[in-house]
Amino acid sequence: EFKTEYDFAGAKVAFKDAWVGLKDAAFLGRLRIGHQKEPMGLEKLTSSKFISFLERSFTSAFTPSRNTGILSSHSLGEENQGTFSIGYFKDADGSANSQEEDQSSVTSRVTYLPLYEDNGKKLLHLGASFSTRDTSDGSVKYDSDSLAHLGIDIVSAEVGADRVDLFGVEAAYVQGPFSLQGELVTSTIDDDKEVSAWYLQGSYFITGESRTYKRSSGSFTTVKPLNNYGEDGKGAVELAIRFQEIDLEAMTPGENAEALSIGVNWHLNPNARVKFNATSASPDTASDYGNDVICYTLRFGINF
Numbered sequence: 001e002f003k004t005e006y007d008f009a010g011a012k013v014a015f016k017d018a019w020v021g022l023k024d025a026a027f028l029g030r031l032r033i034g035h036q037k038e039p040m041g042l043e044k045l046t047s048s049k050f051i052s053f054l055e056r057s058f059t060s061a062f063t064p065s066r067n068t069g070i071l072s073s074h075s076l077g078e079e080n081q082g083t084f085s086i087g088y089f090k091d092a093d094g095s096a097n098s099q100e101e102d103q104s105s106v107t108s109r110v111t112y113l114p115l116y117e118d119n120g121k122k123l124l125h126l127g128a129s130f131s132t133r134d135t136s137d138g139s140v141k142y143d144s145d146s147l148a149h150l151g152i153d154i155v156s157a158e159v160g161a162d163r164v165d166l167f168g169v170e171a172a173y174v175q176g177p178f179s180l181q182g183e184l185v186t187s188t189i190d191d192d193k194e195v196s197a198w199y200l201q202g203s204y205f206i207t208g209e210s211r212t213y214k215r216s217s218g219s220f221t222t223v224k225p226l227n228n229y230g231e232d233g234k235g236a237v238e239l240a241i242r243f244q245e246i247d248l249e250a251m252t253p254g255e256n257a258e259a260l261s262i263g264v265n266w267h268l269n270p271n272a273r274v275k276f277n278a279t280s281a282s283p284d285t286a287s288d289y290g291n292d293v294i295c296y297t298l299r300f301g302i303n304f
Helices: none
Strands: 002-007 014-022 030-037 066-076 082-090 105-117 122-134 139-145 153-160 163-175 178-189 193-205 212-214 219-221 236-247 256-269 272-284 293-302
Touching (some): 153 272
Antiparallel strands (some): 014 030, 066 082, 105 122, 256 272
16 A cells, blocks of 8 residues: 655645555554654544644644654454554654654554444544654754644743653543543653643534544544535534643743634535634743634635
8 A cells, every 4th residue: 555645835845645555564464664644642643634623732732743654553353443553753854854863753552442333423432652752953842823823832842852752641432423532642851841731622513423433543534424515415513612731831931821612613525624613722921922812713625
């Protein structure tokens, strides 16, 4: 198998995915080599097309995204009751070029489905991730915007460090049109500083759909309306709410923030959607934003 995907945002061309792989590589399971997502975090491993909000949460400040490396993945149980993935990676830029020769990371994730009924309309997902990382330039920096990527950062902190250990736990519950999801990610810097972020979110389809879960990857995927928008259908309408917090106090005193987001998603069909978010973020920081930040964002998206 193989995949190549490119990003043209900002009039620049950069790799997203660029890998080749074997679906069955004996004891290595499903093996992929190239530029790809590291196996960490439910929200990060769910495509941005299918997350419940326009932007990922504060936890994305810690969780790694795409880098160049080798990844081994396995399904657990005879009925895909869970997943286990482990990979070795080098930090890479948008052209898949490694940044430092001595920089590397080992990242692993395990998930389990103690409950899975009615083709995923009722399920409980549990997971944990770990990553140990050498820093690329002798320092580590974490920052986050106000959950609207066109805005400036509302929290930012940087300290000198040789190694960072990341640990994350995740859970999700689906009961018909209702879902609940949360994650906590901590970063331990050189064994003496610890920073963290968490979120808790809930969503409800007033038109009766359920979030779609992909057992092979332990993540959520395309929402499929019961009736696509058209002459006889209205599509799927989803209401969502999310609470979250990021704490960088151990790196820079006063650098933390919390936020509340409310979302309305209209899925016209599996390939088109309109999303609206209202977010109130409260940073305790010296950033240019000052105190509370209110953001209203609207996006029409189509994938093909």
